[in-house]
Amino acid sequence: MATGRCREFVIEDGAGPVPRRVAAALRPHFTVAAQTRRRARQVWLDTFDWRLHTAGLVLRQVSGARSGELVLITSAGEAVASEPLPTQRWPCLIDVIPEGPLRDRLSPVVEIRALLPVARADGTLTQLRVLDGEQKTVARITLEVTALAQPAAGPxxxxxxxxxxxxxxxATDRAARLLAAADGFAPSTRSAFQTVLATAGRQPGDYSDRVDVTLPESMPARTALATVLLRLADTMEANVGFVIRDVDTEFLHDLRVAVRRTRSALRLAGDALPGDLAARFAPEFKWLGDLTTPTRDLDVNLAGFDAMVARLHAAAPGDLEPLRAQLTHQRAIECRKLARGLRSARFGKLMVSWRGALDEAAAPPRAPRRSKRAHQPTADIGSLAADRIGRAYRKVAKRGAAITAAGAAGGPPAEDMHALRKRCKELRYLLEFFGSLYDPAALRRAVKDLKGLQDCLGDFQDAEVQRAEVREFATWMLARRAAPGTGQPPVSELAATLLAMGELTSQLHAQQLRARAEVAGRFAAFARAGSLRTLGLLPRMAKA
Amino acid sequence: MKIFATYNIKGGVGKTSAAVNLAYLAGEDGFRTLLWDLDPQAAASYVFRIQPRVKGGAKALIRGARPLDDAIKGTDFDHLDLLPADFTYRNMDLALHKAKRPTRQLSRLLGPLAADYDIVFLDCPPSISLVSENILHAVHTLLVPLIPTTLSERTFDQLTAFIDSLDGQRPAVLAFFSMLDRRKRLHREIAARLTAERPDIAATVIPAMTVIEQMAVRRAPVPAFAPRSAAAQRYRQLWTELRGRSGLT
Incomplete structure (x- = not known):
């Protein structure tokens, strides 16, 4: 049902009602018929990380008193798809959109992220029809007289x-030419959405979970590190409100990654910060990280649940439904605990004092300090980054060599796999923190090589966590059945579920075996494919 | 995507009226609907004020030189598009005959439209030909308007026998009485008897009405210009019956 490209015009001052001026501009080639005039609310939607905008799409809900419609167009104004949808309170996951072409087009872009209102405008929409000589409608004109209502009021x-x-x-192109040539209609240089964003003071792409800071090589290390940590604090604060409201699972993911990066920065380079700042805050961020773990683990389990069910051979897919129900129930409990923690005075105090300390650390040092243990406060970030990336790399290399040595005898132990994973993560974080110091292509290559190894280690660890959880849930289910007065499932249902969980455990074990068998090869590839050389040289490959 | 065709070997039995009104009602219900005017007389295209012209004609469509998608025109109504007629459709048999698997060409052409449309109506020319055979292979339900006469009953029997003889998947058949003249006893008796006897005849009857003939004057579907008329109500009933039988929710 695609139509074509829309054209937009800004209406300038002129004599007479606009529909009459439009009709005069299009005469004698077309006539204009009035159709409807209605009050409408328009809500522009996107994900928090602007996935639709990045994909060149604009999604808008237009709703009146009794009906509503979601309309998807390209940023160039081409119609893509639309779907009737009554007034909807946003944010929502994509499931609220009925199955059909609109959802099909949005799904691969939006994925698991919620659609959030970016801006809202209220006003009057007048529809006109442009008719040819046969009185056939060849184009439609919408006259929009609206005002921005959210996030701020504005004309x-x-x-x-x-x-x-x-x-x-x-015919539409011709009508557009006639309008452009007439007084009072100026072809718009900005789309309606761009105008709305500019009026609302929103900048597309104003959120990213990446550590996108630019650090000059000569910047004092403490200033640079404080800048990185402030950026991570921004990410935490941007996500925390949405985590409390449980808008979508990626808010927690981003919050958790920012916390983990912060903890790694304190552990790996905290000595560049003044005084005992790193030691003082490290336990608080550990508390925050631990607070987020149960919900995130359950999110991962539930996100991969359908894929796990699809891999079952012996068990029926429905056999695992009690487990899904239990995971969902447990998640609701953990979410409430998480929200309480994030609303607590402890969290509020942590963020205020953390920001204050970082602001102070980012300011130029008043006087040189001396400390035997601490890195030189006057050291530049270039030297600190080279030193810490080198150290982290050596740790990865040492752990990797141990894993390679253990490769022949049934693969390395789980603890060694987990330890290597942690070292790889540290190296990856350092590359992300200080990435702006290095040649982007060399950095991309290094990160790509490292990612291959990390994915393999991640598969192993995810299966390890899931196996432990499946075992824990099996124990819980049996204990619940034994407890008097609880809603007890029939024995046959419980048996089917436990057998399916057994098959699941077996599959997770197989996943671990595959990862174990692969890890030595992945490490060798990481070391051989230039990563060793690239990473070893990275500090010396700084941009001129 | 569900494909329906209004078909009868005879002309002037209400095929186009049914196709136009049912397609309009499908669009009104929110189904993304396409009406393909296969009749070179182009009556459906005329009602929607769309020029009966397809660049390259039937040959270009069948050979794939022009995708069906390119020839589609929007009507004045939401969710309803039209693939116009073209005078070259009178030679469609020849173009089909030259193609590989000549009886499956319409199915092949319609396949890619499934992403864009929920429902396609084919308004067929009155004939029995290679085009008709293509239609029988392409559609889910064949809608057969019948004027309640003894000869119409005989023709309908011939058609159902022919469909039964087809290889592969056969379309469902739903006949309905059209242009019924209440003043004629024979019309009333045949309609009542056959509707009771045969499950493949719809309960809804479309009487002969002036307002239906006015479609060609008003150049719009009946429910668009006379939404409360008895004719509009009858077409709504027929559409509801067709929806129910086709499992369209």
């Missing part, structure tokens, strides 16, 4: 949107 310039009827693009 929007009245606009005309000219939309072709399918198969009549040339």
């Amino acid at each position: 929007l310039p009245p606009r005309l949107i000219l939309t072709p009827v399918r198969g009549y693009q040339s």
Whole structure:
């Protein structure tokens, strides 16, 4: 049902009602018929990390008193898909959109992220029809007289949107030329969405979970590190409100990654910060990290549940449903605990004092300090980064060599796999913190080589955690059945579920065996494929 | 995507009226609907004020030189598009005959439209030909308007026998009485008897009404210009019956 490209015009001052001015501009080639005039609310939607904008798409809900519609267009104004949808309170996951072309188009872009309102405008929409000599509608014109209502109130310039009827693009182009030539209609240089964003003071892409800071090589190490940590604090604060409201699972993921990065930065380079700042805050961030772990583990389990069920051979897919129900129930409990923790005075105090300490650390040092243990406060970030990346790399190399040695005898022990994973993560984080100091292509290559190894280690560890959880749930289910007065499932159902969980454990074990068998090869590839050389040289490959 | 066709070997029995009104009602219900005017007389295209012209004609469509998608035009109504007629459709048999698997060409052409449409209506020319055979292979339900006469009953029997003789998947058949003249006793008796006897005849009857003939004057479907008329109500009943039998929710 694709139509074609829309054209937008800003309505300038002129004499007479706009529909009459439009009709005069299009005469004698077209006539104009009035269709409807209604009050409407328009809500523009995107994910928190602007996935639709990045994909060149604009999603808008237009709703009136009794009906509503979601309309997806490209940023160039081409219609993509639309779907009737009554008034909806946002944010929501994509499941609220009925199955059909709109959801099909949005799903691969939005994935598991919620759609959030970016801006809202209220006003009047007047529909006009552009008719040819046969009195056939060849284009539609919407006259929008609206004002921005959220995130801030503000006037929007009245606009005309000219939309072709399918198969009549040339007639629409002609109508657009006639309007552009007439007084009072200026082709818009910005789309309606761009105008709304500019009026709302929003910048597309204003959120990213990446540590996108630019550090000059000569910047004092403490200033640079404080800058990185402040950026991570921004990420935590940007996500925390959405985690409390449980809007989508990625908010917690981003919050958790920012906490983990912060803890790694304190552990690996905290000595560059003044005084005992690292030692003082490290336990608090450990508390915060631990607070997020149960919910995140359950999120991972539930996200991969359908894929796990699809891999079952002996058990019926429905056999695992009690486990899914239990995971969902447990998640609701853990979410409440997490929200309580994030609303607590302890968390509030942590973020305020952390920011204050970092602001102070980022300021130029008042006087040189001397400390035997601490890294030289006057050292530049270039030297500190080279030193710490080198150290982290050597740790990875040492652990990797141990794993390679253990490779022949049934693979390395789980503890060694986990230890190597942690070292790899540390190296990856350092590359991310200080990435702006290095040649982007060399950095990308190094990260890519490291990622291959990390994925293998991640598969192993995920299966390890899931196996432990499946065992824990099996114990819980049996204990619950033994407890008097609880809602007890029939024995046959419990047996089917436990057998399916057994098969699941076997599959997770097989996943671990595969990862174990692969890890030595992955490490060798990481070391051989230039990663060793690239990473060893990284500190010396700094941009001129 | 469900494909319906209004078909009868005879002309002037209400095929186009049914196709136009049912397609309009499907769009009104929110189904993304396409009406393909296969009749070179182009009556459906005329009702929707769309030029009966397809660049390259039937040959270009069948050979794939012009995708069906390119020839589609939007109507004045939401969720309803039209693939116009073209005078070259009178030679469609020849183009089909030259193609590989000549009886499956319409199925092949319609396949890619499934991403864009929930429902396709084919308004067929009155004939029995290679085009008709293509239609029988392509559609889920064949809608057969019948004027309640003894000869119509005989023709319908011939058609169902022919469909039964087809290889592969056969379409469901739903006939309905059309252009019924209440003043004629024979019309009333045949309609009542056959509707009671045969499950493949719809309970809804479309009487002969002036408002239906006015479609060609008003150039719009009946429910669009006379939404409360008895004719619009009858087409709504027929659409509801078709929806129910086709499992369209």
